Each structure stands twice: as C-alpha cells, then as structure tokens.
Amino acid sequence: MSGAAHGPLILGIESSCDETAAAVVECGRRVLSNVVASQLDTHGKYGGVVPELASREHLRAIVPVVREALAQAGAAPPDLSAVAVTEGPGLVGSLLVGITYAKSLCLVRGLPLIAVNHVEGHIHAVAMEAGEALEFPALALVVSGGHTHLFEVREGFRYRLLGKTRDDAAGEAFDKVAKLLGFGYPGGPVIDCLAPYGDPRGVRFPFSKMKGNALDFSFSGLKTAVLRWTEQRDLGAEIEARKQLLRQATRPTVEQWLTVTPRETRDALASFQRVVIEELLRHITAAAEEIGARSVIVSGGVACNQGLRKAAASALPLPVFFPAVTLSTDNAAMIAAAAFPKLGRREFADFTLAAKANLTLA
Incomplete structure (x- = not known):
C-alpha cells in the first residue's frame, strides 16, 4: 500500500483479557484487517481465564498477530497514521503486553500513540458500522x-x-x-x-x-x-x-x-x-x-x-444497533475505530502510558 492514496490508517492492538488482536482500519470505518488469536483452548480446561497464562500467550502471539494484520491489509508501518492500544480496563499483565509492543513500534517508527478505553471500543464497534444512521x-x-x-x-x-x-x-x-x-x-x-x-x-x-x-x-x-x-x-x-x-x-x-x-x-x-x-x-x-x-x-x-x-x-x-458478531467479542478493529476521533483531535499518549486495570469511561 506504500505510495497508494488512502485515508488515515490506524493499527489497533487489543490485549485486555484472553484475545490477542490487531487490526488496520481506514478513516475509522473501513476494516482492512481484523486478526484475533483466541486463548479459549488454553483457559477452557481451568473453567475461566488464568491471568498468568493469558500474559504468556499474549507474549507468544503479539508479533505474529500484528504482522498478519498488516499483511492482510496490504500495509506497512510507513503507511500508518497512528497506533492505537487498549490501556484498560482489563488484566494488568495482559494489557502490558499490548501497550509495550505499541510503544516500541511507535518509538521505532516515529508514530503517534493513542490510548483507548476498552469499553469505548465496544461502543465504536457499533458506531463504525452504523455510521450516519446512529442518532x-x-x-x-x-x-x-x-x-x-x-x-x-x-x-x-x-x-x-x-x-x-x-x-x-x-x-x-x-x-x-x-x-x-x-x-x-x-x-x-x-x-x-x-x-x-x-x-x-x-x-x-x-x-x-x-x-x-x-x-x-x-x-x-x-x-x-x-x-x-x-x-x-x-x-x-x-x-x-x-x-x-x-x-x-x-x-x-x-x-x-x-x-x-x-x-x-x-x-x-x-x-x-x-x-x-x-x-x-x-x-x-x-x-x-x-x-x-x-x-x-x-x-x-x-x-x-x-x-x-x-x-x-x-x-x-x-432503532437498535448491534455490531457484527465478529466485532461483538474483543477485537482490535474497535480499538482502531475509537482512536480515529482522537487522531483528529491529536489526543496522543506519551511513552509513560501504563496499564489501568480499573479504568472507567465516565
């Protein structure tokens, strides 16, 4: 995609619980890729999410998941306008994996970092599809x-x-x-x-x-x-x-x-x-x-x-709006979508960004 005309591209990263996810979204609406690595088989035998295991699985998955998201979108880091990452709420160890990777990518590539509330992401999972119909x-x-x-x-x-x-x-x-x-x-x-x-x-x-x-x-x-x-x-x-x-x-x-x-x-x-x-x-x-x-x-x-x-x-x-099933569960497309208005307002995070397990939206 390098050199091709396109709107702002945001790479979203989500790792708040037990899914490692990355997505590339154009103009806060058009999903170019949406990759999710589930840990269901890892945690199912325990009857729930085990935080330490979740963190380890995120560490294993984060690099290949981001690479796959970029590849599916036909994008490279120079094409990106920003990187958005979930800062909370969620499991601290899980959040830290996504945040650390996002910081590193932004530092190396000189990209703006945008922090997103996971709950707000879920709201934007609907808004990105509903568009003007949402009143x-x-x-x-x-x-x-x-x-x-x-x-x-x-x-x-x-x-x-x-x-x-x-x-x-x-x-x-x-x-x-x-x-x-x-x-x-x-x-x-x-x-x-x-x-x-x-x-x-x-x-x-x-x-x-x-x-x-x-x-x-x-x-x-x-x-x-x-x-x-x-x-x-x-x-x-x-x-x-x-x-x-x-x-x-x-x-x-x-x-x-x-x-x-x-x-x-x-x-x-x-x-x-x-x-x-x-x-x-x-x-x-x-x-x-x-x-x-x-x-x-x-x-x-x-x-x-x-x-x-x-x-x-x-x-x-x-009028009632539900997201597509693929956007209902945790994903990174919703994180990138929620970051788009922040990109326009230049609401960027610095490299002191920390995981916030109990982050509130309002």
Whole structure:
C-alpha cells in the first residue's frame, strides 16, 4: 500500500483479557484487517481465564498477530497514521503486553500513540458500522463477561454513566451458570444455543430488586437461584455426562449437547436466559426514556446472544444497533475505530502510558 492514496490508517492492538488482536482500519470505518488469536483452548480446561497464562500467550502471539494484520491489509508501518492500544480496563499483565509492543513500534517508527478505553471500543464497534444512521443522544449498553454498563452517548462521543452492575456482569453470570451445570467455559454461547429447546417460563427465577439507582444491575441473586435449583435435584449423573462430552469433543455440537441435557435442565437454561434478557431490556427502556434517546447501541460479547438480538429488535421502540458478531467479542478493529476521533483531535499518549486495570469511561 506504500505510495497508494488512502485515508488515515490506524493499527489497533487489543490485549485486555484472553484475545490477542490487531487490526488496520481506514478513516475509522473501513476494516482492512481484523486478526484475533483466541486463548479459549488454553483457559477452557481451568473453567475461566488464568491471568498468568493469558500474559504468556499474549507474549507468544503479539508479533505474529500484528504482522498478519498488516499483511492482510496490504500495509506497512510507513503507511500508518497512528497506533492505537487498549490501556484498560482489563488484566494488568495482559494489557502490558499490548501497550509495550505499541510503544516500541511507535518509538521505532516515529508514530503517534493513542490510548483507548476498552469499553469505548465496544461502543465504536457499533458506531463504525452504523455510521450516519446512529442518532444522538444514544443509549449504549456494553454487556460482556466483565462489563454490564449503561451510558448516555452524546454527539462527539461524550459519555455519561447511567448504571452498572453491582456484582456479576451478565456475561459472567452466563458463564458461572454454565460451569455449575457442567457446560464448560465459556458457557454463554452454549446456553444461547440450548435455550430455544427449553420452555423460557418453565422455571420461575427471580428478577432483581434494586435499592438506590434503579438503572444499576444485579445478577448475583439470579445466579444463586440457579444454584439452589441445582442443589434441589439429583443432577450429578447428567453433569458428569456433559463433562465427559467435553473431554471427548472440545466444542460439542448442539445435537451432542441435547443428548446429555434433559428437558428439565433445558427449561432452566431457557428461563435463566429469559430473565437476563428481560432485565437488560427493562433497563434499556427506562434509561432511554430518561435521556430521550434517539437510538440504542448494544455491544460486548453478550451482544452475540441471538435471544437478546431477537428480543431487542421486537421489544424496543427505538432503532437498535448491534455490531457484527465478529466485532461483538474483543477485537482490535474497535480499538482502531475509537482512536480515529482522537487522531483528529491529536489526543496522543506519551511513552509513560501504563496499564489501568480499573479504568472507567465516565
């Protein structure tokens, strides 16, 4: 691409948790490459992300992932206008790998360094695709394994936090319930696949009752209710059957899961998912009304959930924007997209940039 006419190219780097990702995005919109190295097989056997292992895997993957992203984009470092990197929130050791690599590349190539909040990246995963159709003020729900946050998004991508989870994130609740019932990690996608085979009103699980900010979330009570439901039944044999299936097939098919998941358990999964989705939609509706939202953004890993996508499309009275599935989970294209407005404002970081595990957006 060197010498060819093109708009500003930003190399995005994301390493906040257990995916090593790099992407090249033109003008904050056109994705030229989007490479993700997953650590799912590394952490799956432990039932969750092991921070030290995540850092080691990032160290192994960062160089080849960036090289592949540049190669797929047909770009070289001299073509870049800037390098954007996630500074937080996330696992400190994981963040440091991406930040250190980005600093080194910028230092050697004389490129500007742009620090990006991971949560803002998820919002831009939607904005980069929605374009002019996204009207402000917008209501954004960022919902994943680590986040369940509601933001007011105003013109120029200015943010105000409206509500957040007080305990488990929605995606975390999905994964913990799946692990409890022997579906392995990550379990959210498995619940989503099996929920259509159960009765969403077959088990009465509770909705949260919040004191204080009514726009805050809580999923710990729901998770505890599933635990109690499990303890009241003799599920040992079927849970062991599912664990055995996982030992035989790393990623079982829906048909395989159905052979080891009786109807009663499928009803529980469907009912659990229904309560989570209704909680999310209830909060979206209330928050959108409060701020006079003209559109709704739903992003983050849980935005992949097909039940949520269908329910939001039919239940919400406003235009609702979801990212493509490939941009819902952690990726670097969203980091590069979020950096584009900062490039125009020349909001550059210096080489003292540090990892911020608990970085907030608003």
